[in-house]
Amino acid sequence: MQVSPSPGGLSGNDADIAIIGAGVIGTACALMLSRRGFRVLVIDQNDPGMGASWGNAGHMATEQIFPIADASILKRLPGMLMDPLGPLRLDWRYFPRAIPWFSRLLWNLRKTPYRKTVAGIRALNQSSLSTWRALLASIDHSHLLKDQGSFLIHERADTRHDIDALHTRMLEQQVNVEHWQGDAIRQLAPQLSQRIRGGLFFPDTAHVVNPWRVVNAMVEAARHNGVQFTRNEVLTGKVDDQGVTLQTSESGQIRAHKVVLACGAHSASLAKALAGVRVPLDTERGYHLMLPGEQNRLPVAVTSLERRFIMTPMEEGLRLAGTVEFAGLKQSPNMQRAWQLHPLSQGLFKTELDAxxxxxxxxFRPSLPDSLPIIDSVKDGKVLLAFGHHHLGLTQAAVTAEIITQLATDGETPATFPLPDLEYYKANRFA
Known part of the structure; x- marks a missing residue:
């Protein structure tokens, strides 16, 4: 049952629900839960939206229903270790620590678990865009979403087979996809070069013009509903019969009836402390390069099949993103991985991009070896888990918040879409 809201605002450190994490998922949860009468406190070391949510590619990637890796990863492993600028990089210094995670990833590539992963991703993605449309419309910020589709392009004759094979696989999974020739793509995106032979168009995808503004719009709406945001670090926590106690670095203990754990790549230790579950959470370190003044280069997000990166038009310019690096949370970033995105774009346009x-x-993008997030209710409903969305955090944030609201209210809140089978996202699947 939903906790009865207490009168007035927050009293001291007391809250109905404390949310750890002020990224796009945490703020979406805060907004939706506040609409159900909960007194919500959001806790993060940084200002809202300043982590992975700030720098994501901005692509609502509902077409991406397959795991981050397939069986070919074994052949690619030497290159992943040796090439520091490759599109999928495993830092050799981190390799020993990554072995258990990658072993689980390979185990998940067997036919049955792989199919389960695809079904689980698809179940979230098929409702993601409609849920985002409704959420942004409800706070009068629909203009932040450009609902115009996206492209996956190819340049070489020998990659036509890959495009065709992917087209077939996506149709089998009921993804709305169209094959376009190069000339048709250039009619929509005339600045692309003649090198583009063709590609796939995904009508049911979109992009946002500024990921931080999306978070900020939700923050302002949540604050209007009484949600409080505080900069603080949650060190640990425990659950008892009355609720949850969080130990923080700045203000001692915070008490709440329930807690939502939504702090992305930093969630593993708190999941163990609060829920008693060990999760094989690792980090996809994502990079982007923002090119100001290039707002008019593309009308929609475009991904290159061969070059393995995405270009998204935003109000501040063109964002190049998409490389993945496994190196943990502590190693310094290799910013050359971001800067090499500019030369990687050369040849895709009639005139080169201005850097x-x-x-x-x-x-840091939170990644689990089966490419599915954890969305779950444990400890008699006192601990709600919402993390591990890897590169689909933005895409799946609104639908995740809907599910968390359902879990927080024991299903008493009318759902705006058919809920997926939540067994896909249980934390105990790694036990």
Missing amino acids: GSATAWMG
Whole structure:
């Protein structure tokens, strides 16, 4: 049952629900839970939206229903270790620590678990965009979402087979996808070069013009509902019969009836402390390069099949993103991985992109070896888990918040879409 809201605002450190993490998932949860009458406190070391949510590619990637790796990863492993600028990088210094995680990933590539992963991703993605549309419309910020589809392009004749094979696989999974020739793509995106032979168009995808503004819009709406945001670090926590106690670095103990754990790549230790579950959470270190002044290069997000990166038009310019690096949370970023995105784009446009005043960024994306997030209710409903979305955090944030609201209210809140089978996302699947 939903906790009865207490009168007035938050009293001291007391809250109905404390949310750890002020990224796109945590803020979406805060907004939706506040609409159900909960008194919500959001806790994060940084200002809202300043982690991985700030620097993501901005692509609502509902078409990406397959895991981050397939059986070919074994052949690619030497290159992953040796090439520091490759699109999928495993830092050799981190390799020993990564072995258990990658072993689980390989185990998940067997036919039955692989199919389960695809079904689990698809179940979230098929409702993600409609849920985002409704959420942004409800706070009068629909303009932040450009609902115009996206492309996956190819340049070489020998990759036509890969495009065709992917087209077939996606149709089998009921993904809305169309094959376009190069000339048709250039009619929509005329600045692309003649090198583009063709590609796939995904009508049911979108992009946001500024990921941080999306988070900030939800924060302002949540604050209007009484949600409080505080900069603080949650060190540990425990659950008792009355609720949850969080130990923080700045203000001692915080008490709440329930807690939502949504702090992305930093969630593993708190999941163990609060829920008693060990999760094989690792980090995809994502990089982007922002090119100011290139707002008009593309009308929609475009991904290159051969070059393995994405270009998304935003209000501040063109964002190049998409490389993945496994190196943990502590190693310094290799910003050359971001800067090499500019030369990687050469040849895709009729005239080269301007990298003047470009800015580089690196962030941590939480990744589980089966490519599915953890969305769960444990400890008699006192601990709600919402993390591990790897590169689909933005895409799946609104639908995750809907599910968390269902779990927090024991299903008493009317769902706006058919809920997926939540067994896909249980924390105990790694036990």
